[in-house]
Amino acid sequence: MQKIDIRHLLKDPSLFKEDAFIDGSWFKAKTGDTFAVHNPATGELIAQVSNLGPHEAELAVTAAENAFQGWKNKTGKERAVMMRRWFDLITQNAQDLAILMTLEQGKPLVEATGEVAYGASFIEWFAEEAKRVAGSIPTTTWSDKRTIVMKQAIGVCVAITPWNFPMAMITRKIAPAMAAGCTIVIKPAELTPLSALALAELALRAGIPSGVINILTADAEQSIAIGKTLCASPTVRHLSFTGSTEVGRILMAQCAPTVKKLALELGGHAPFIVFEDADIDAAVAGAVMSKYRNSGQTCVCANRFYVHKTVHDAFVEKFAKAVQKIIVGNGMEAGITQGPLIEPAALEKVERHVADALSKGATLVSGGKRSALGGTFYEPTILTNVSNDMLITYEETFGPVAPIMTFESDEEVIRLANHSQFGLASYFYSRDIGRIWRAAEALEYGIVGVNTGIISNEVAPFGGVKQSGLGREGSIYGMDEYLELKYVCLGL
Numbered sequence: 278m279q280k281i282d283i284r285h286l287l288k289d290p291s292l293f294k295e296d297a298f299i300d301g302s303w304f305k306a307k308t309g310d311t312f313a314v315h316n317p318a319t320g321e322l323i324a325q326v327s328n329l330g331p332h333e334a335e336l337a338v339t340a341a342e343n344a345f346q347g348w349k350n351k352t353g354k355e356r357a358v359m360m361r362r363w364f365d366l367i368t369q370n371a372q373d374l375a376i377l378m379t380l381e382q383g384k385p386l387v388e389a390t391g392e393v394a395y396g397a398s399f400i401e402w403f404a405e406e407a408k409r410v411a412g413s414i415p416t417t418t419w420s421d422k423r424t425i426v427m428k429q430a431i432g433v434c435v436a437i438t439p440w441n442f443p444m445a446m447i448t449r450k451i452a453p454a455m456a457a458g459c460t461i462v463i464k465p466a467e468l469t470p471l472s473a474l475a476l477a478e479l480a481l482r483a484g485i486p487s488g489v490i491n492i493l494t495a496d497a498e499q500s501i502a503i504g505k506t507l508c509a510s511p512t513v514r515h516l517s518f519t520g521s522t523e524v525g526r527i528l529m530a531q532c533a534p535t536v537k538k539l540a541l542e543l544g545g546h547a548p549f550i551v552f553e554d555a556d557i558d559a560a561v562a563g564a565v566m567s568k569y570r571n572s573g574q575t576c577v578c579a580n581r582f583y584v585h586k587t588v589h590d591a592f593v594e595k596f597a598k599a600v601q602k603i604i605v606g607n608g609m610e611a612g613i614t615q616g617p618l619i620e621p622a623a624l625e626k627v628e629r630h631v632a633d634a635l636s637k638g639a640t641l642v643s644g645g646k647r648s649a650l651g652g653t654f655y656e657p658t659i660l661t662n663v664s665n666d667m668l669i670t671y672e673e674t675f676g677p678v679a680p681i682m683t684f685e686s687d688e689e690v691i692r693l694a695n696h697s698q699f700g701l702a703s704y705f706y707s708r709d710i711g712r713i714w715r716a717a718e719a720l721e722y723g724i725v726g727v728n729t730g731i732i733s734n735e736v737a738p739f740g741g742v743k744q745s746g747l748g749r750e751g752s753i754y755g756m757d758e759y760l761e762l763k764y765v766c767l768g769l
């Protein structure tokens with residue numbers, strides 16, 4: 278397939294990179310091998326990116342190891358100044374970064390622009406936090422000794438990041454790591470390496486020292502081999518991964534022999550509850566944002582809707598009207614609010630979930646099929662009369678399908694909502710303050726959105742319980758992942 282040149286779409290064409298980034302230099306695979314990156318909206322070939330392997334993974338770890346002492350020994354303020362410069366450059370180049378993201382990932386340009394700002398916010402936030410790392414000196418129980426607690430950078434870190442948020446899932450991991458004084462090796466998803474490489478170019482321009490950030494690009498097969506190498510490396514002290522629970526378990530097992538610290542942001546199956554006292558218009562607006570953001574390809578997207586039986590019909594009627602306003606198409610075109618699914622396998626999973634639900638008695642309210650646009654476009658879909666035996670109520674769909682069930686009591690809906698191996702995000706709408714407290718406390722989820730469908734920002738701790746993962750990203754807690762506590766017992 279002929280490669281389409283996308284550089285003319287950028288104000289700064291030099292942000293388009295196809296080589297990996299190791300030790301401050303652009304890097305081709307030793308084999309000369311490359312892999313293809315396609316635009317999911319058009320199927321066009323837009324890049325041939327260097328296909329690295331375990332050998333280059335080791336080089337990147339060595340580069341990060343060599344850079345570690347120098348970076349760690351800078352003051353928090355020195356690190357903050359460089360990170361702030363990087364943030365400013367990202368902000369100045371936001372339009373180009375958004376275009377690259379839409380071209381490789383498919384999300385509408387307005388959403389991509391939002392992700393660039395969201396992704397940059399982690400760099401700004403953690404640049405500020407870099408200056409505030411503090412240990413403690415607890416009161417002693419030994420009069421001849423003092424207890425000192427220091428916080429120190431953990432060392433070389435690895436970030437393995439997903440295709441659905443090609444920029445924000447990188448910055449949410451590497452900004453706290455860098456602020457803490459750690460150096461990093463990043464393995465972006467093979468479907469979306471261009472955003473990561475553009476970020477590296479801007480980091481270079483910001484003066485971030487060589488080896489502090491390294492980016493390994495690889496196709497699916499080489500990514501597995503690289504992952505094994507990174508997990509096995511005794512030099513790597515921390516691994517952060519965002520992706521499926523299935524892959525998270527594998528990485529956890531692979532990291533066991535070297536006892537690495539892990540941060541895992543894994544799958545979710547978010548319940549979205551509409552109580553009988555909810556503001557229905559607000560619930561509809563929140564449902565649309567939560568469900569159809571990024572074509573439903575977000576770990577915190579609402580996956581199953583529980584609507585009180587007394588407001589079910591009113592909710593469904595208004596929800597269906599709102600969903601009809603979603604405009605499906607190529608995210609580069611003006612006015613588009615839902616892009617394609619990332620790849621054919623994603624489309625097939627959505628089709629399988631819808632077919633299974635319909636075969637077991639669900640009612641189709643809207644959508645329910647591939648878009649007439651072809652490719653991997655799927656119509657925004659609503660199903661009612663959904664029951665718990667349907668795949669869609671317990672497997673992550675990762676697509677634009679809203680399955681709706683009814684409930685009759687608070688107790689029942691909390692039990693249904695908590696009946697999941699996942700525990701990432703949950704949402705509910707109510708105006709009763711007592712009910713709000715009770716439900717927020719009872720939901721077994723790391724995140725609870727009350728009267729809102731959008732919950733993510735840099736000051737909030739993002740993460741899940743149960744099989745949705747370990748650790749928290751963002752917020753004042755996000756840097757703890759990358760800091761070790763050291764206790765110094767000082768005899769006087």
Ligand SMILES: O=CCCCC(=O)O
Nearest residue numbers: 441442575576577733
């Ligand atoms: O799939 C998970 C991406 C998280 C997006 C967010 O931060 O809201």
